Amino acid sequence: MAKVLCLGEALVDRLGPPGGDPALAGPVDDRLGGAPANVACGLARLGTSAALLARLGEDEFGRAFERLLLARGVDTQGLQWDGWRPTRAVLVRRERSGERHFGGFAGDRGEGFADQALDAAALGAPLAQLLPAARWLLIGSLPLASPASGEALWRAVALAAAAGVPVALDVNWRPSFWSVGPEEAKTILAPLLERTQLLKLAGEEADWLFERLGASRRDPRVIAAALPQAPAVVISDGEAPVRWWLGGHSGELAPAPVPVLDTTGAGDAFLAGLLHRLCAEPELLAAAEAAQVRDAIAFACACGALVCQGAGAIDPQPDQAQVAKALKEWALPP
Template sequence: MTAGPDADDEETNRDPPAVLSIGAAAIDEWYAVSNLPEPDGGAFAREVTSAFGGVGANVAVALDRLGRDAGLVSRVGDDEYGRRAREYLAETGVDATHVAVGDDPHTRSLILSDPGGERAIVTAGESFRGLRLDDAALAATADADAVFLTAYAPDHVSRRVLDRIAALREGETADPPALVFDLSGSVEELVDRGTEPETVYRLLHAADLFVADGVAAPAFFGSAADAVERIAAAQTGTAGSASRSRDGPRGDSTWPRAVLTHGADGMTAVAGGEVSRFDAFDVDAVDATGAGDAFTAGLIDCWIAGESRGALADGDDVAAGVRFAGAVAAINCTARFTQPGLPTRSEVESFLAERGYGPDGSR
């Protein structure tokens, strides 16, 4: 394995990123289909093209577009796909110092997107699954203000990040990094591919922010309603002895702030045991691919990377943060592909102002 081409002397001497994203930098092979086929069904692709994606890269590029310092820890293939991914990252403001190159085929996703913006995704390529955190990348997690981790990260990577952050919190570090965890896929999809269920439970006790979509949350907790109930109970320490026996990020038994996304049906935020439901912004959606990653980046921007990092948001802060993140995701849906449609901060602020909200999503 070799270091990425951006890891020259100038890159090595850069200040550490404020937010370090650990995840794939994939190539999305995008099929605009007439419909999402049922089992044994068919569809016609009126257009086939490719774009840049991957949960880790999507979040890093989204934060960069919002004006945050962002870095990416990933592994790409030593092939044409991997070369394109590296060249693209070099054109962004994302610090790619810790993007390694391996011999495996580059990770890429086949995306079927119907005329309404709904999609189905199949991922192939072993490059990201072969990610190993070297000492330099692990040190970068300690230097960052916040670390984003997707459940698609290999389990040994997630466990090493958890151990490192736990050591920092237990040691003399005055300001250890905040941890953001995205339960990116269902349990069945993650087993033997990404973070294992036991590690997910560790992350739920260690994270400062937890995000899950309408597929991942029910698959892990049993149902969407069970997910909300269990998270709210765990946040207030009423979830039973098993939950109370484990320490959270601040030495207590509480779980992190959480947001469960439901696509066009909105979002459910759970903070301090309080449950709040929010509608999604109504836009003419072109492509919903990556909207969840855009939303997560918006939450990180408001709740984690801002001045209030580490403090439990009150009701007003929760609502404003969800609105801001919802605006980032909504704008992203109005353009084809994920990363080309990621908005700048000024675009998000204008979007919110047109709907009667302040630049941070407040009323």
Template sequence: MSNPRVLCLGEILYDVLADQLGRSLGEVESWTSYPGGAPANVACALVKLGTSSGFIGAVGEDEPGNELVKLLEEVGVDTTGVQRHPEAPTRQVLVTRKQNGDRVFSGFKDYDTATFADTRLKAAKLPEKLFATAEILAIGTLELAYPETGAAVHQALELASQHNVKILLDVNWRDVFWKNPDAAPDKIRELIKKVDFLKLAKEEAELLFDTYDAGAITYRVNTLEGVLVTDGDKGCAYCLGENEDKLPAFSVPVVDTTGAGDSFVAGFVHQLLNYGVQNLKDAEIVKKIIAYASAAGALTTLKPGAIASQPTAEEVEKFLQEN
């Protein structure tokens, strides 16, 4: 695929999910691996909704890395920006699950967090031609935990700025990825100053801003064009184009919440491109965008795994008509 409209930069990995709900790490009897990593999830979800995407990140020269790159290609994600590291392994994350399906990131088997390939993304190898034709760059914050990949993030921001690419940041805070979690909030706040759209979970908003009021956050970071604050089954608060409101979540029988926030982001970006940033001044259009994103997120919780459970555009449209 050439000229993807959206670039998703960050980690692609295997979420190794506990098969038994409500058990601690030591009590889990069996595990199942699912492809994941927030930026990769967003890239795949976008293609399924009908928006072309490219993934930028690093995996190992190993079998898990081969499988993940193959998956991206099978879904239809542009892999021009994928780098392979000859020694560092592809990341696998142990994920235990609460009784209600909510997930807890529980470590990396026998590895240290800084030994994985996604920590070694090289700034000099980012393909500028992707940025020349892209419209949106979607990033997370986990990459800031590692100096080499952190430098690649800042190079990507520079390229995005040069080519007038809008930047969306999904905070996606995971303390287990950071060697020094206390350093994270300041680094994340600095990054937020350089982006156009900000998506946070309610807890992340409170951590970074001491409020989960989307309007207040938009006002405080006066360079933002939009803020989305999600709160699981309680819905989403937003401030977009000076339209501020809340939308309740759709009620669905949740099996696994992994990747739901990433599908929400994909739904938002897909509709943002459909309607155009200039139309965020229209309150009704903004409501439609958020409802679509919420539906994409809700549908992803109906099955286990992040990428395998993502809906198509037809499924989202049908769900919205029925709800």
């Protein structure tokens, strides 16, 4: 049975040529992605069982996802199929440095996209099967950008709470997905911050969501203290050091210096690595030694670094042997 349930968008990253616009320049490179799908596939590659709860179009991309998930061993009983709306394709512009920027979308036929119509009622049966064995429910903020998928997300959070399953939230702020501005989106997202036991966010997301904390808004320990449930908090921020408040310990660690081809999915690989370790070592959340927490963060960092060296979010994801090799080559500071 799946240990981690990943709920949210499964979509296609349409990568433009380095330095080019995928809406205008070719050739483009279509890669299956979407943060929850990336994490589910990353977990499976590492050996932790995962399930994906998502809605896909009955189209070529949707069937490609199904084949990929089955090949990776991801549980698919929570997949929903939409005969009206297509699987979303996101236009991703890549800088020559490997950094990427999300633009518009492709494939809309006037009904929106399948991920926007994730059905809350249809989640009941698969969640009833999956939650008894689950260790984590992973969610992102993007389902909240649409009423139907937002309702589905909140139902899953409520059922997870009733089953005693902790929630991990990857903020994954993408303005292009929202029809409202940042301040209204922040208001919509705020209640979810108080329902999570693990909060993962980027530095600019911390600036946005915790502006009220002033100069301490990027301090994971201060962020945790500002929320009623005092969650674990991890801030990953590209080339900047990862910072954390986890298991009663705080720290920071610089990512591995690697040649970067494409940063798409690096944060998702990081989160897959961290959840993998949390499933194997649940004491990390509350009662681990500081060195054990740092080791888990280093493992997650190596997962993210390895993905940066390949194209797309899923194909370059490492297995445990590859991570172990990378950690041996990466001379960690004391």
